[in-house]
Amino acid sequence: MSGKLLIVDHETTSRTKMKVRLKGAFYDVLGAKNLGEARAVLDAERTDLVLMDARMPDEDPLRFCRNLRASPKTAHLPVLLVTTSNDRNYRIRALRAGADNVLVQPVDNEVLLPRLRSMMRRNEFNDPADLPNETVQALGLADAQTEFQTCASVLIASQDSPTAMLWKRLLSEKAPYDFTTQALGEALQSVTRAPAPDVFVIVPDASDPDTSLRLIAEIRARSVTRHSAVLVVLNSTTRDLQGDALDLGAQDVMVDGFDAEEMTLRISKIIQTKRLADRLRSNVRHGLQAAVTDPLTGLFNRRYAMTHLARIAEQAAIKDRSFAVMMVDLDRFKAVNDRYGHAAGDAVLAGAARRLRGSLRPVDLLARIGGEEFLIAMPDVAKSTAEKVAERICHDMRALPVNIPKLDLGVPVTVSVGLTMGGNHNLDRSLDALIQNADQALYQAKSAGRDQVLTV
Structure with missing residues (x-):
């Protein structure tokens, strides 16, 4: 059905x-x-x-x-x-x-x-009733919405520029939106430009209806404008376009020509609907991000790291390349918490995470997988290069204390690193084995005096 x-x-x-x-x-x-x-x-x-x-x-x-x-x-x-x-x-x-x-x-x-x-x-994509009630409340989607939303932008696309300007003036008197006008052909050419308006008001030209219908199709096809709303204004000469306009993606169609009061109500309605859809998409996006992100450091968490590491290993096997896996642990971190408090400890973790990120390539994986423990995976890298990076991490960490702004002090921090290699020479080693080896190397680095790299 x-x-x-x-x-x-x-x-x-x-x-x-x-x-x-x-x-x-x-x-x-x-x-x-x-x-x-x-x-x-x-x-x-x-x-x-x-x-x-x-x-x-x-x-x-x-x-x-x-x-x-x-x-x-x-x-x-x-x-x-x-x-x-x-x-x-x-x-x-x-x-x-x-x-x-x-x-x-x-x-x-x-x-x-x-x-x-x-x-x-x-309604298929915009109805919060599809979510559990607890989710609706938690995401704030049950809050009452005002009739007019400020800061919304509305583009009136019409071949009749004087009439469009008149509509803009009359509508601006009734609704606090940012109204602009543009010829249909110009709107079609600029449809990929950002930022996109919240609403396109399209007025088809009876002598060239295909341009307006193509504009609707382009709005729906382009990523920049895909979530913009479309209101089509028809009259007695263009009324037969109603079905095509709706099926191409218009949210609403007026069939009796311009009416400032009615158009204001319809624009307000579709802006309210668009705002809800935007909030739903934003909350889904933020929820997905939160599911794979450590909130303290902003790094990826263990759940994401394991999946990403598996993809790195898969690509290494396909390309016959090697990759490095490192376990990095802050030395004597408990002493930081005991001496300065857990808030200072959190600041040290966040600062250390930023410093680690600065020592790596954009393509490298960095994740917080435990209290003060981090996982690094470097694709397409030789063992000698990985060891140099690990040594640089140790050097960069010891070279400068981690600043704690609230206490106006710097806390000296060192790290120990366990390194192992996977890929072309170690295809028989599973990811669990690689992580276990890196963890074992980390333990040996700790036992040997900390603030150093050990490779297995």
């Missing part, structure tokens, strides 16, 4: 006809004859979209929309209202109440299905 839809209509015949149409498009369709039943369905079922008749006799559908938006469970649930007349005032009221759009009967499949696909696509 393409998704689960709830049809809310008090007329059985209309509800049944719509069910048949949508099931023919491979949607899983639920039905409700009143808004009380609709609430019960939404409480019991995970629903992707609500398609609702605007003439429900038991309750005002607009109040129902407001209630949906007020609940964290349904705050981001797409809602389409279906009316019998193209009433601009009702459409404005519906948008203000939280409806995503208002369709006018009769609605043919060339309008309805692209609109459903667009809304389902948007």
Whole structure:
């Protein structure tokens, strides 16, 4: 199935006809004859979209929309209202109440299905309901969002420059966004330039509709603009582009031309949706980073190090090259904690990590794998070179105390290094064996007096 839809209509015949149409498009369709039943369905079922008749006799559908938006469970649930007349005032009221759009009967499949696909696509990636409630709360995604978000940028792309400038002036009076204008052809040529606007408002030219459709496709295809929102503004001469625009990736389409109030509401809605998607992506990215990073030093942790080391070994086998594995340990670190305190000890660890990073190549792996123990892996390196690097690490560490700004002092630090080689001459040695050998060499370096390198 393409998704689960709830049809809310008090007329059985209309509800049944719509069910048949949508099931023919491979949607899983639920039905409700009143808004009380609709609430019960939404409480019991995970629903992707609500398609609702605007003439429900038991309750005002607009109040129902407001209630949906007020609940964290349904705050981001797409809602389409279906009316019998193209009433601009009702459409404005519906948008203000939280409806995503208002369709006018009769609605043919060339309008309805692209609109459903667009809304389902948007909600598939933007709905915090897909996350456990604890995760939503922890990431701050349940916080109320203001109607307008400051600092958002909106580009109006139109061939009619004077009209675009007029729209910019009228919209700037209603919304605190940064509005700019550009010709359609120029926007198409500059689509790869950063930073991208938060929203593209695209006004197709009836004499050259392909340029606007290509612009939508390019926005979705380019990494710079892929997450920008797109609002397409049509009129009586370009209305037949609605389905193509939605299927190419537009988040919203206005079909009755420019209306400053309506456009402000629609831009506000898609910016709010974009901000949520941006937050979700950011939190996922930060979560992935936190999963492989040591928070104190900023280095990779053991989990990442083992996976990366395996890739280094695999590439060494393919290329018939050698690689070095080092275990590095701060000498007498317990004495630092005992004398200066654990906060100073943390500062020493962070400072030592920075100094280690400065002794290595960008391609080398550096990870904190224990309290004061670090793992280094150097791909494509000879034993003699690795030993020189290890000696330099010891020298650089002893040469200058690690500064602790809060205590205004420098703490002398030395390290011991255990080194072993893997790769072309040691293909029979597993990663566990290599690490064990490096650890054994480290122990021997400690036993021999510390502040030195030992190779096995």
